[in-house]
Amino acid sequence: MNILVINCGSSSVKYALFDEHETVLMQGKRERLSSDEGKSHRDALSEMIDELGAHQVDAIGHRVVHGGDEFRAPTLINNGVINAIDRWSAAAPMHNPYALMAINEAQVRFEGVPNVAVFDTAFHARMPRRASTYAIDHDIAQRYQIKRYGFHGISHEYAAGVAAGFLNCPVESLRLVTLHLGNGASACAVEYGRSAETSMGNTPLEGLVMGTRSGDVDAGVLMNLLQSGEYSLKTLNTLLNKSSGLLGLSGISNDLRDIEAAAADGHDRAQLAINVFAHRARKYVGAYAAAMGGLDAIVFTGGIGENSASMRERILQRLEFLGVQLDIDRNRRSEIRGDNQYAVISEPHSRVDVIVVKTNEERMIARKTLIAVSTPSIETAPTIPIAVSARHCHLTEETFAALFGEGAQPTMDKPLLQPGQYACKERVNLIGPRDRIDGVRVLGPLRSVDQVEIARTDEFRLGVDAPIRDSGKIDGSAPITLEGPAGTVKLKQGLICALRHIHMHPDDANQFGVADKDEVAVSVLGGERSLIFGDVRVRVKDSYMLEMHIDTDEANAAELGRGASGGLSVTDIDEDGCVKRLGEGQFKTQNKPA
Ligand code: AMP
Numbered sequence: 001m002n003i004l005v006i007n008c009g010s011s012s013v014k015y016a017l018f019d020e021h022e023t024v025l026m027q028g029k030r031e032r033l034s035s036d037e038g039k040s041h042r043d044a045l046s047e048m049i050d051e052l053g054a055h056q057v058d059a060i061g062h063r064v065v066h067g068g069d070e071f072r073a074p075t076l077i078n079n080g081v082i083n084a085i086d087r088w089s090a091a092a093p094m095h096n097p098y099a100l101m102a103i104n105e106a107q108v109r110f111e112g113v114p115n116v117a118v119f120d121t122a123f124h125a126r127m128p129r130r131a132s133t134y135a136i137d138h139d140i141a142q143r144y145q146i147k148r149y150g151f152h153g154i155s156h157e158y159a160a161g162v163a164a165g166f167l168n169c170p171v172e173s174l175r176l177v178t179l180h181l182g183n184g185a186s187a188c189a190v191e192y193g194r195s196a197e198t199s200m201g202n203t204p205l206e207g208l209v210m211g212t213r214s215g216d217v218d219a220g221v222l223m224n225l226l227q228s229g230e231y232s233l234k235t236l237n238t239l240l241n242k243s244s245g246l247l248g249l250s251g252i253s254n255d256l257r258d259i260e261a262a263a264a265d266g267h268d269r270a271q272l273a274i275n276v277f278a279h280r281a282r283k284y285v286g287a288y289a290a291a292m293g294g295l296d297a298i299v300f301t302g303g304i305g306e307n308s309a310s311m312r313e314r315i316l317q318r319l320e321f322l323g324v325q326l327d328i329d330r331n332r333r334s335e336i337r338g339d340n341q342y343a344v345i346s347e348p349h350s351r352v353d354v355i356v357v358k359t360n361e362e363r364m365i366a367r368k369t370l371i372a373v374s375t376p377s378i379e380t381a382p383t384i385p386i387a388v389s390a391r392h393c394h395l396t397e398e399t400f401a402a403l404f405g406e407g408a409q410p411t412m413d414k415p416l417l418q419p420g421q422y423a424c425k426e427r428v429n430l431i432g433p434r435d436r437i438d439g440v441r442v443l444g445p446l447r448s449v450d451q452v453e454i455a456r457t458d459e460f461r462l463g464v465d466a467p468i469r470d471s472g473k474i475d476g477s478a479p480i481t482l483e484g485p486a487g488t489v490k491l492k493q494g495l496i497c498a499l500r501h502i503h504m505h506p507d508d509a510n511q512f513g514v515a516d517k518d519e520v521a522v523s524v525l526g527g528e529r530s531l532i533f534g535d536v537r538v539r540v541k542d543s544y545m546l547e548m549h550i551d552t553d554e555a556n557a558a559e560l561g562r563g564a565s566g567g568l569s570v571t572d573i574d575e576d577g578c579v580k581r582l583g584e585g586q587f588k589t590q591n592k593p594a
Contacts, residue, residue: 010094063361175289179208
């Protein structure tokens with residue numbers, strides 16, 4: 001089985017052909033490509049595919065820079081995945097469009113061969129919310145998808161894996177800081193196998209000092225520059241992305257080799273550039289050790305991380321207090337060896353190991369592509385939205401009038417995804433034998449039966465025993481008193497905990513291989529904790545939009561915040577209680593204002 005890996009950058013295309021043992025059969029690279037003049041990405045790619053000649057290609061892996069929080073694993077490419085990559089193009093305009101071009105070319109040239117997208121963001125997609133959230137207005141952040149995605153994930157994951165191999169310890173029991181220091185640079189806190197923090201954020205501009213990118217800058221500076229009238233959006237972009245970092249600091253070059261040579265000759269700005277670069281990286285190592293509550297190893301990779309012994313030494317200065325003891329000679333020699341191409345540069349008794357790893361994104365992409373095509377993953381498939389419903393009630397005309405006054409009509413606050421349904425401005429208070437819950441949302445339109453849906457936690461607070469029921473099945477359900485501005489209504493029944501369910505259109509049901517009223521299990525891969533929900537009812541109707549509904553307790557159990565996202569698969573439980581997969585999916589939770 002041969003795997004072709006295509007890595008399309010903003011001005012270069014690399015390819016490598018691997019066999020299933022990760023041996024490179026062929027590889028090539030084209031640089032200085034441009035969309036306006038000279039050779040285009042498509043020409044370069046076409047040439048390279050010609051180069052492959054009679055070699056067999058069984059699967060193709062593509063590096064895709066931005067998959068946002070929609071993709072947390074290598075994903076078999078279909079039209080839905082292509083559309084999603086396209087949607088994230090706005091956030092990665094220098095990368096995603098080229099990846100799409102490569103996917104298109106590969107589909108045309110290798111008809112019938114599966115294509116897999118391997119995302120730079122995927123490794124970070126399960127970062128804890130406290131790490132991926134910026135402290136800005138929460139609603140604005142959600143509206144504009146302003147959160148930290150992180151990049152270089154393929155390299156960080158690869159380097160962490162090689163380091164764990166050397167340490168002879170599963171990555172799941174290690175706390176590592178990986179430093180990918182190249183022309184682009186980022187740090188990652190790999191806590192027990194997962195990215196817990198990373199220095200690149202919403203875009204690849206945040207964090208460390210890079211070749212031409214500034215990394216962290218006080219946002220106030222940007223406002224001041226804009227206000228000065230001398231900078232436009234375009235020139236600011238050029239300043240921060242193209243003429244900052246090592247280049248801007250040194251005034252010489254974005255290549256550390258040139259800067260190190262100038263610094264040795266006493267060039268002041270070259271020396272400053274080196275100092276700022278090292279200081280920033282060291283600061284992140286310390287911060288990440290603190291964030292993880294400990295540190296087992298520091299891993300260097302990327303052009304600078306692999307080649308500049310003096311930069312590594314500088315970064316590690318003052319980290320003795322963390323237990324880092326660098327072996328100066330080994331660092332200088334740093335002979336990369338072995339199949340996995342690493343070198344250990346710490347003292348044998350250093351509490352924290354320091355390891356240099358030759359990064360190999362293509363190899364990682366090949367590995368992930370092979371996995372994606374040979375074991376269908378529950379994380380690879382179409383998108384299913386999930387909505388978290390807070391407690392709410394559906395009321396009859398009569399009850400609504402009693403609570404809000406004769407002639408009162410429900411007023412729409414926000415529409416819900418299911419056609420015709422909406423959250424009302426009106427709220428009622430629930431009064432139970434033990435306690436009350438105020439401000440519970442009414443959903444419209446009015447119905448023929450009163451129904452109040454709460455979560456288990458609410459049940460204990462109210463002191464009632466609400467059965468788990470399908471919507472509409474309220475016979476024998478719990479009583480509850482409703483209080484509105486115009487009066488009180490004692491419902492003899494109608495209080496339920498809603499059965500988890502998925503609304504779907506017949507086309508969706510077809511795709512998942514399920515039918516109306518089926519009970520399925522859904523494994524939720526989003527958030528920080530995966531979870532399998534059993535007893536999920538499928539509801540199929542022409543008017544339904546694909547959406548799973550869970551209540552707040554259930555969302556909390558899977559650590560799905562409102563607006564968080566994850567992957568899910570629709571599964572079936574067989575007679576032996578084993579989970580059997582029916583279909584596969586990714587989902588995104590939505591803010592259901594109920
Ligand atoms: P990358 O983007 O990972 O290919 O890294 C490229 C960068 O690595 C170059 O721009 C240099 O700054 C740096 N680099 C490569 N080799 C050396 C070296 N021997 N010494 C110092 N820096 C190096």
